[in-house]
Amino acid sequence: MKILVCISNVPDTTSKINFTEGDTKFDTSGIQFVINPNDEFGLTRAMWFKEKQGATVHVASVGEASTEPTIRKALAIGADEAIRVDATPTDGFFVARQLADIVKKGEYDLVIAGRESIDYNGGMVPGIMAALLDMNFVNTCINLEVDGNNATAIREIDGGKEKVSTSLPLIIGGQKGLVEESDLRIPNMRGIMMARQKKLNVVDPVDATAATEEVRFEKPAPKGEVKLVDADNVGELVELLHNEAKVI
Numbered sequence: 001m002k003i004l005v006c007i008s009n010v011p012d013t014t015s016k017i018n019f020t021e022g023d024t025k026f027d028t029s030g031i032q033f034v035i036n037p038n039d040e041f042g043l044t045r046a047m048w049f050k051e052k053q054g055a056t057v058h059v060a061s062v063g064e065a066s067t068e069p070t071i072r073k074a075l076a077i078g079a080d081e082a083i084r085v086d087a088t089p090t091d092g093f094f095v096a097r098q099l100a101d102i103v104k105k106g107e108y109d110l111v112i113a114g115r116e117s118i119d120y121n122g123g124m125v126p127g128i129m130a131a132l133l134d135m136n137f138v139n140t141c142i143n144l145e146v147d148g149n150n151a152t153a154i155r156e157i158d159g160g161k162e163k164v165s166t167s168l169p170l171i172i173g174g175q176k177g178l179v180e181e182s183d184l185r186i187p188n189m190r191g192i193m194m195a196r197q198k199k200l201n202v203v204d205p206v207d208a209t210a211a212t213e214e215v216r217f218e219k220p221a222p223k224g225e226v227k228l229v230d231a232d233n234v235g236e237l238v239e240l241l242h243n244e245a246k247v248i
Contacts, residue, residue, distance in 0.1 A: 001110060002108050006114070007071060011032070035074060042172075053146070060084075060085070064087075072200070092125050094210045094211075113129070115174060137170070138173070140155045141154070141174045151166050151168060152164070
């Protein structure tokens with residue numbers, strides 16, 4: 001089985017976010033970048049398939065040269081080979097178009113992508129890839145088993161979980177639950193040294209036009225002051241909830 005794991009290079013959640021040029025550009029100064037958490041769950045699951053079923057695991061990412069440390073981390077975790085599309089990831093459609101071309105040329109059996117990245121939260125890349133490639137697709141996937149050409153997945157739905165049966169080739173949008181958090185891997189020294197010897201192929205982007213445009217970024221409004229209400233004054237609490245908070 002040949003697996004492609006799609007990796008997104010995202011800011012660490014502890015980073016302080018700022019914007020420049022009139023709030024139209026994300027300021028990357030001093031930002032620590034990491035593997036998108038949803039992608040990391042997928043990479044760990046792919047490593048399980050490699051170790052238990054002898055799968056070959058490649059990783060792919062769309063980004064400039066600055067993203068290579070993140071890609072190298074995926075290689076250090078155990079991926080066999082990496083591909084970087086040398087382009088700025090302008091929007092979800094553009095990224096999906098680049099990754100779809102890699103999938104088509106590489107003839108992958110299973111494509112594991114995060115259901116969304118934690119920076120823009122578009123949640124569209126794996127679904128668009130599946131549409132472009134006419135492949136089976138399971139989103140919000142929290143469990144995946146593969147037996148030969150058959151796959152069984154469990155996905156989160158409103159109010160519960162859904163078990164589906166499908167077949168390869170398959171694209172999934174994975175998330176937390178695909179593996180346990182305790183199973184996530186940290187590269188060890190041997191893995192880091194081996195990663196330096198593994199192939200990181202840099203390819204040119206295919207022709208694709210972004211379908212969306214960023215106009216302006218805006219931070220969430222600061223939280224207002226907290227009003228303390230005496231426990232015996234239920235009437236005042238109800239009035240505040242009704243007239244100010246407008247939640248009742």
